[in-house]
Amino acid sequence: MSASPLPAPPAPSTHDPDRPRPSSLTDLFVSFTLIALQGFGGVLAVIQQQVVERKRWMSNEEFIEEWSVAQIMPGPNVCNLAMMIGTRHFGLPGALSALAGILTVPLILVLCLALVYAQFSSQPQVQGALRGMAAVAAGLIAATGLRMSVALSKNVIPLAVCSALAATGFVLLAWIRVPLALVIALLGGLGCVLAWRRLKR
Amino acid sequence: MNAPSLVFGWHDWLNLFVHFLMLSMMSLGGAISTTSEMQRYLVERQGWLSQTQFADSVALAQSSPGPNVLFVALLGWNVGLNTGSMSAALGGVVISMVGIMLPSTVFTYQVAQWAHRNRQLRAVRAFKQGMAPLVIAMLLATAWLLATGGGKGGEHSDNWPLWLLTAVTAIVIWRTRLHLLWMLAAGALLGALGVV
Numbered sequence A: 001m002s003a004s005p006l007p008a009p010p011a012p013s014t015h016d017p018d019r020p021r022p023s024s025l026t027d028l029f030v031s032f033t034l035i036a037l038q039g040f041g042g043v044l045a046v047i048q049q050q051v052v053e054r055k056r057w058m059s060n061e062e063f064i065e066e067w068s069v070a071q072i073m074p075g076p077n078v079c080n081l082a083m084m085i086g087t088r089h090f091g092l093p094g095a096l097s098a099l100a101g102i103l104t105v106p107l108i109l110v111l112c113l114a115l116v117y118a119q120f121s122s123q124p125q126v127q128g129a130l131r132g133m134a135a136v137a138a139g140l141i142a143a144t145g146l147r148m149s150v151a152l153s154k155n156v157i158p159l160a161v162c163s164a165l166a167a168t169g170f171v172l173l174a175w176i177r178v179p180l181a182l183v184i185a186l187l188g189g190l191g192c193v194l195a196w197r198r199l200k201r
Numbered sequence B: 001m002n003a004p005s006l007v008f009g010w011h012d013w014l015n016l017f018v019h020f021l022m023l024s025m026m027s028l029g030g031a032i033s034t035t036s037e038m039q040r041y042l043v044e045r046q047g048w049l050s051q052t053q054f055a056d057s058v059a060l061a062q063s064s065p066g067p068n069v070l071f072v073a074l075l076g077w078n079v080g081l082n083t084g085s086m087s088a089a090l091g092g093v094v095i096s097m098v099g100i101m102l103p104s105t106v107f108t109y110q111v112a113q114w115a116h117r118n119r120q121l122r123a124v125r126a127f128k129q130g131m132a133p134l135v136i137a138m139l140l141a142t143a144w145l146l147a148t149g150g151g152k153g154g155e156h157s158d159n160w161p162l163w164l165l166t167a168v169t170a171i172v173i174w175r176t177r178l179h180l181l182w183m184l185a186a187g188a189l190l191g192a193l194g195v196v
Helices: A025-038 A044-054 A060-072 A077-120 A124-154 A159-175 A180-198 B010-026 B031-045 B051-062 B070-082 B086-117 B122-148 B160-175 B180-192
Strands: none
Touching: A025 A044, A025 A077, A044 A060, A044 A077, A060 A077, A060 B086, A060 B122, A077 A124, A077 B051, A077 B070, A077 B086, A124 A159, A124 B051, A124 B122, A124 B160, A124 B180, A159 A180, A159 B122, A180 B010, A180 B031, A180 B122, B010 B031, B010 B070, B010 B086, B031 B051, B031 B070, B031 B122, B051 B070, B070 B086, B122 B160, B160 B180
């Protein structure tokens, strides 16, 4: 910290002492297990509802702040988020406990589902059902992208440039099949430089 | 397309592990955004999974509760099964999940702490803003590859009812608050009846 005579501004995200918090590592584990088990096709909505509205472990503003980091970091978003929430309360053990909670039971469940599916996979109806669900799953991913695209209008990069970057990325990845690392280096790098220069003022 | 039958040496497992380690660091916007790269590597380049197995893994994980990243466990599971044993399948689960989770988790843990303290910093904000268009492109590309069964000339590239279902789902989920389970159930029903 600098030797400024002004009092340091309050760190916005320190924990409010009146706010409830997870009582133990077990509480974290169980809470995140239950959250994960309610989340079909994505857990984010359930985490927000449970952690902010029901349990009140964090305010909505804190949640949005953590989510923006969780989303932009590599790794599964909701796992990142669970880990970060766990960290705020119990440090590294909290992170591991929340992460184990969100993954363990759902993992066992999905493997059981795969075993059951293997028994019936030769049935045309079962194959058809899964084909239909796969199409819906693809649509869900597209919808997530479309929902997020609304945020581009608030980006420091002008919307037209953002759209051009996104469209180029789509063509390179989906149609030309350029390896992802290359696309990240080129378009991601370009985006960061553009944003950096616009943030100057 | 039938499941390939594989003979795996330790270096193949190592390749699989290293590939997931790399993908872990590239999975900005969630593990699902690297799906197109996994498909390219596992199905097209190595031939370790059939396109059907790949798509089934993603669909099963989506229709099961929990984080979407669990489809990676199923990919590992199926690669293991293709080598012929249940213990290899469990090994595949461990290798793929540890591979996809470990680097990103360690990195994010460190960076989240740092970014939390420095969230006003220009570099932090430039990264958040600059990556946003690409994160969206990655999601849309993944949806495209899943819907067409592997891009141009893919398995479903001429199955227009299936495309229509994907497009309708995208619009309904984007524009309405309808619970995803209803769409999954509708998709399952339409598929079982042979409509799509």
